[in-house]
Amino acid sequence: MEITFLVSLLLISLLNTIPFSYGVETISGNKYITQNTTISSPNGRFELGFFKSAQSSNYYVGIWYKNISPITVVWVANRVTPIPSAAIHSSKFRILAGDLVLLDGAQNLVWSTNVSAAKLRSVLATLRDDGNLVLSDDGVDSKTPLWQSVEHPTDTFLPGSKFGYNKRTKTKQVLTSWKTPDDPSPGLYSLDNDGNTAFQLWNGTEEYWNSGPKFGSGILRTLSLKQSPVFNFSVVDNENESYFTYSVIESVISRWILDVNGQQKSLTWLEPTKEWAAINLVPAQQCDVYAYCGPFSICNENSSPLCACLYGFSEKQRGLNESFQGCVRKSRLRCEETERFKMYTNMRLPGHPQNTTAGSEAECESICQKNCSCTAYAYINYCSIWVGQLFNLKQLGKDDSNGSTIYVRLAPSEFPNIQDTNSQHLSGKLKVVIPSIAVAAAALIACAIFYICFKRMRTALKTTAEAMVQVIDEDTDENGIGVQFFTLQSILEATNNFSNANKLGKGGFGPVYKGTLPEGQEIAVKRLSNQSRQGINEFKNEVVLIAKLQHRNLVKLVGYCSQLGEKILLYEYMSNKSLDTFIFDQTRRLLLDWSKRFDIILGIARGLLYLHQDSRLRIIHRDMKTSNVLLDEDMTPKISDFGLARMVIGNALEANTKKVAGTYGYMSPEYALSGLFSIKSDVFSFGVIILEVISGKNNRAFFQNEEISNLLGYAWKLWNEGNIMDLVDDSLHKCCKEHEVLRCINVGLLCIEEDPKCRPTMPNVFSMLMDESMTLPRPNKPAFVTRTQTCNDSSSVPPDKPCSNQLTFSLEGR
Known part of the structure; x- marks a missing residue:
């Protein structure tokens, strides 16, 4: 016991x-x-x-x-x-x-x-x-x-929490970024408010973004936030406190973070793909984060990587997982008269200038030259100089009128053509002899380099299964295509030998993989299969066309490869993948409220308008569909996959082909039946896309009964019955603008009319979508394109349906 x-x-x-x-x-x-x-x-x-x-x-x-x-x-x-x-x-x-x-x-x-x-x-x-x-x-x-963690946040703001300012206790919530993705210690960036300004983003003591002077509904507009069945946003301002809060439906997992890169992000977890999707970014451009690239560097949104050192500077050493830390001089300044300035054009100027009076640019340069602490100057009707390190330089686009010219001070050693003062004592004879020797030596070196390159090129051509001559020929302009060629080895390293873990999907022309270049840029790698219908001509076509096209609603080609029998295209990576993965998914479609869907429709229209009219080449895409519309992290649509696209000469609007290729459900009847394609073929496909975006239904997979076997027939039936709002996705009914929806449906039905002459052009389509005062014509009966099953089609088909081998349709998205 x-x-x-x-x-x-x-x-x-x-x-x-x-x-x-x-x-x-x-x-x-x-x-x-x-x-x-x-x-x-x-x-x-x-x-x-x-x-x-x-x-x-x-x-x-x-x-x-x-x-x-x-x-x-x-x-x-x-x-x-x-x-x-x-x-x-x-x-x-x-x-x-x-x-x-x-x-x-x-x-x-x-x-x-x-x-x-x-x-x-x-x-x-x-x-x-x-x-x-x-x-x-x-x-x-x-x-x-007694205490709660939401009042002491780190870098994350969760649904149901308050983020704001307590007027009684004079306290506020502050989000502070992690130092690195693996180090939760406080980083450079913070987000807070002081009761007067609703939200402020800081890099240390430098403010680089704010949402306005005070709390109110304007915050939602600044953040581009709109109420929806999924998200509900609230802004409260009373005598005790002012704060922002939001809620989501139970099935949605959402969080707001201040990322290590200084951007405020609204993220939603996508269960089907097991990833976080960015719904909102502030500021929208990474280069608008103050001093993101550190001192003596340039941030450029159109280059990869974003950050680069100024001439005469080298990158600072950085630790594992640390981002770009800025640059340091290769040669110290010693306040010598021989120090000169390098010019940079179309720049956003650094912060904290010291303005002084000068009557000319030359006088401004002289002021900076005489000040040993001056590192740069700019002259815009007045003289601005900078002392010490330069932060927040940004390269602006050619069309940006806000750009300025800045001159950065460098040591004499960075300018090899600047003569040393001792050279003034050389005799006249030496001054003639030395340049002559230099010219002769340069000529010999050039010949040697040419010979070595020639031998290497000949060897490479022998070992390459498909020479570059096969890919890009006289169709390219005299300056070349301007797209980087990648070796097969570099692509294998970027995709981990085309591992299944990196596979994004598979289309009719082959699989697509996610890759990462050595400098960290994420890319989408399209590897054309040997059995693909896209041969060398389609491959060459896609490279040449996309290289010549530049538009925010067209996907950007990063590079290509044609070695050892491989045909590979490298595109910018679209984090949100294709449009069809959203609108046809029961969960992800909830993330697309009407505002986002309308913006997507307008974005696709802008891209097609550019292809048909505004680009220096008139391009007919021939395979417009939702799976060929990619979405970046801001949900901006970008048209992709130009393998079937065709360039028409001059003012021609149509052409003919013996080889009909496209995707069932999106092809216009004249193209599917007779091979006649035109800009109106793309308009037809765009009309199908409009109806799919609004309804959330796939035209190729839609079946109601024997009389109505596709989405187009269903939409026409509802239109005639006066019940067209029944077409709208259920998730949109509480938040959509009915007049915008009706206008879009009307435009969509006009685009899919059977006679291509009755369909509007893309300029007219865009005007009808944008101009609410325009009276729209009533559509005629659309083309009910029905599928004729091919004998070789492996898809299931009812036994009473006829089998024909007259047409071939692509049943899978490429």
């Missing part, structure tokens, strides 16, 4: 010291968290515990999404004071003297809520369903928490 009693006492004492089991939702006096235990929110969405990144040996206590991989942390307790791995053993996150505290292995205090609630009898810490860690004296039902 005594032994049994002693064993019982021993077990009881052990139970009082062993950490509580995984899954408990609270921390109390005898329940705490160790390295190997966690607690979860009641709904199982969030988890609290110790974590560390793969690149660090430090441990932190944080909150993350329980069922999302890789780990996505939304709050960190000890981001300033991490626990080294050597001290993690016996570390505890617990309640002590009324406070929630973190103790290291030696029981030293690392972090505390510091609310001094020792007089309370029972203090609990609870992880709630919204991801909020609450310290209270009576548990979950407490209406006045």
Whole structure:
């Protein structure tokens, strides 16, 4: 009996010291968290515990999404004071003297809520369903928490939280970015407000964005936010506080973060693809983040990588996973008269200029030359000089009228053509002889280089299965196509040997992979299959055409490869993939409210308008469909896949082909039946896309009954019955502008009319979409293109349907 009693006492004492089991939702006096235990929110969405990144040996206590991989942390307790791995053993996150505290292995205090609630009898810490860690004296039902994590955010703002300013206590919430993607310690950037300005983004003490002078509905416009069935945004401003908050439907997982790159991002988790999609970016352009590239560098949105050093400067050393840190001079300035200035045109000027009076650019240069601390100058009706480091230089586009010219000071060694003052003492004879020798030496070197390059080129041509001559010939302009050629080896390295983990999808012409170039640029790699219908002519066609086309609604070609029998195209990577993955997916389509869908329709129209009229080449795409419309991180649509596109000469509007190729459901009847294609063929395809975007239904997969076997017939039936709003996607009914929807449907039906002469041109289409005062004609009966099954088609077909081999349709998106 005594032994049994002693064993019982021993077990009881052990139970009082062993950490509580995984899954408990609270921390109390005898329940705490160790390295190997966690607690979860009641709904199982969030988890609290110790974590560390793969690149660090430090441990932190944080909150993350329980069922999302890789780990996505939304709050960190000890981001300033991490626990080294050597001290993690016996570390505890617990309640002590009324406070929630973190103790290291030696029981030293690392972090505390510091609310001094020792007089309370029972203090609990609870992880709630919204991801909020609450310290209270009576548990979950407490209406006045002693402390809560949402009032002390790190880099993340969750639905249901308040982000704003307390007018009574003069306190505010502040988001501070992580230092690097693997280091949660405070980074360079912060987001806050002071009660007068609603939101402000900072790089240290430099403000680079704000949402306006005060809280109000204008914040939503500044952030491009609109109410929808999925998202509900609120702005509150009263005598006690001013704040912003938002909510989402239960099935949607959303968070706002201040990223390590200085951008505020609204992210939504997409369960089908297991990734976070960016819905909103502030500022929209990375280069608008103050000093993003560091000192003495240029940020250029149209180049990759974004950041580059000024001439005469080299990149600073940076650690693993650290972004570009800026540049340092290769040669020091010594305040010599021989120091000169290098000109940079069409630039956004650096911050903090010192303005002075000067009557001319030459006088401005002289002022800077005489000031040993002056590193650059600019003259725009007045003289501006910069002392010390240059921050926030940005290369602007050719069409941007806000660009200025700046001159950056460099050491004499950076200008090899500047003669040394001693050269003035050379005799006249030497001055003649030395240049002559230099010219002769340069000629010899040029000949040698030419000979070596010739030999290498001949060797390369022998080992290349398809020479570049086969790909790009006299059709290109005399200056070449201006697109980089990549070796097959570099593409294999970028895609990890075309691994399945990098595979984005597969189309009719072959698989597409995600790749990363050495400088970090993400790309989409289209590898044409040997069995693909796209041969060398289509490949050459796509390279040449896209290289000549430049528009924000056309996908950008990064490069190409034609080695060892491979035909590969490298495009800019579109993080949100193609339009069809959104509008035909029951979950992702909820992310597209009417405003976004209307912007997408307008973007596609702008791209086609450019192809048909505004580009120096008149291009007919011939394969317009939702899977060939890609979406970038801002949901901007970009037309892709120009393998079937054709250039027509001069003012020609149509052409004919013996080879009909395209996609069932999007081909116009005249093209499918007789091979006649024109700009009106693209207009027909665009009309189908409009109806699909509005309805969320796929024309190729739509079937209601024997009489109505496609979306076009269904839309025409509803139009005639006066019930056309029944066509609209259910998720749009509460948030759409009915007059805009009706106008778009009307335009869509005009585009799909059977007679191509009755269809509008893209300029007319764009005008009808934009000009609400324009009276639209009533559409005629559209072309109900029905599918004729081919004998070789592997898709299932009802037994009573005829089988014909007259036409070939592409049944899968390429």
